[in-house]
Amino acid sequence: MKRHAAISLPLFALLIGTGSAQSQDIKALEDAARAEGAIYSVGMPDGWANWKDTWAQLTEKYGLKHSDTDMSSGEEIAKFANEGVNATADIGDVGLEFGPIAVARGVTQPYKPTTWDDIPAWAKDADGHWIIGYTGTIAFLIAADVANPPASWADLLKGDYKVSMGMVGSGAQDNAAALAAAIAMGGSESDLRPGVELFAKLAEQGRLLANGVNPAMMEKGEVQVAPIWDFNALNYRDVVGRDKFKVVIPADGSVTSGYATIINKYAKQPNAAKLAREYILSDAGQINLANGYARPIRVDRLTLPAETTEKLLPAEQYAKARPINPELWTKKEATELTRLWRELVVPKL
Numbered sequence: 001m002k003r004h005a006a007i008s009l010p011l012f013a014l015l016i017g018t019g020s021a022q023s024q025d026i027k028a029l030e031d032a033a034r035a036e037g038a039i040y041s042v043g044m045p046d047g048w049a050n051w052k053d054t055w056a057q058l059t060e061k062y063g064l065k066h067s068d069t070d071m072s073s074g075e076e077i078a079k080f081a082n083e084g085v086n087a088t089a090d091i092g093d094v095g096l097e098f099g100p101i102a103v104a105r106g107v108t109q110p111y112k113p114t115t116w117d118d119i120p121a122w123a124k125d126a127d128g129h130w131i132i133g134y135t136g137t138i139a140f141l142i143a144a145d146v147a148n149p150p151a152s153w154a155d156l157l158k159g160d161y162k163v164s165m166g167m168v169g170s171g172a173q174d175n176a177a178a179l180a181a182a183i184a185m186g187g188s189e190s191d192l193r194p195g196v197e198l199f200a201k202l203a204e205q206g207r208l209l210a211n212g213v214n215p216a217m218m219e220k221g222e223v224q225v226a227p228i229w230d231f232n233a234l235n236y237r238d239v240v241g242r243d244k245f246k247v248v249i250p251a252d253g254s255v256t257s258g259y260a261t262i263i264n265k266y267a268k269q270p271n272a273a274k275l276a277r278e279y280i281l282s283d284a285g286q287i288n289l290a291n292g293y294a295r296p297i298r299v300d301r302l303t304l305p306a307e308t309t310e311k312l313l314p315a316e317q318y319a320k321a322r323p324i325n326p327e328l329w330t331k332k333e334a335t336e337l338t339r340l341w342r343e344l345v346v347p348k349l
Contacts, residue, residue, distance in 0.1 A: 157201060204348050
């Protein structure tokens with residue numbers, strides 16, 4: 001408790017024990033975080049979603065020393081659970097579907113930032129245990145030399161280009177692409193077969209490549225069309241060159257997921273973690289994410305700088321995108337999707 005000596009015990013208890021924040025509490029939260037002096041994150045590296053600017057600003061404004069250990073969402077939750085009161089991490093960033101899992105494991109603590117009311121209900125836990133900071137929507141990354149480029153999922157069946165797709169069942173991005181295709185082709189979250197059948201037809205035509213996508217592959221001409229998260233697609237496009245690739249959201253439908261902060265129940269720097277969430281969901285923090293091609297959850301409440309807006313897709317492209325149920329992949333649908341992919345697609349690759 002030595003590092004918290006400057007904070008009165010009643011105030012300190014209030015700060016670490018409450019699940020809500022009022023604007024008049026922010027100065028006390030800042031003081032408590034300064035007293036802690038550090039914040040340790042997992043799954044929030046400098047090179048992802050422009051976290052580097054957020055950490056730099058938290059250090060500059062509040063004197064918080066920071067380091068991150070990059071790991072997957074599942075690994076973050078396991079770390080919180082396994083370390084318990086010996087916690088070495090204060091805050092993490094997990095895929096939307098992992099928020100309810102973290103709560104079920106009992107490894108989170110709540111905090112509602114002052115921007116709470118700006119955040120849609122689907123993008124937050126009712127008690128503030130997890131909150132989406134930025135979204136990802138499945139988009140098409142398309143090489144400029146593709147003839148008759150697709151504008152919709154239905155268009156994919158009309159072309160002669162190759163479609164790159166990772167192994168469904170092994171990652172959130174590929175699962176979401178299959179779900180988006182299913183919804184666009186007349187299915188739903190509980191009827192995934194139409195989406196898997198679309199990819200089965202592509203595989204039958206010899207047009208489905210079972211591989212991931214990265215800028216190096218794009219540079220080599222190994223990627224023609226790929227359904228991936230919009231923030232990945234936009235980033236890769238700018239790395240390789242806007243004259244070589246374009247990005248569109250499928251006009252007949254897509255799905256939106258996102259990444260949520262979770263604060264470790266056993267955090268040694270709980271106030272620094274809460275202040276970090278507060279900052280991430282502030283205008284400044286949201287602009288930082290947008291500068292990393294991640295669409296901020298509060299994008300409709302922000303005035304983005306012109307150079308930041310230029311990195312993102314126009315809002316109208318998201319008209320047919322719908323949010324994923326946060327608990328979808330914890331249900332039987334996840335197992336069913338993997339089973340269908342292995343049954344209908346894998347044999348034809």
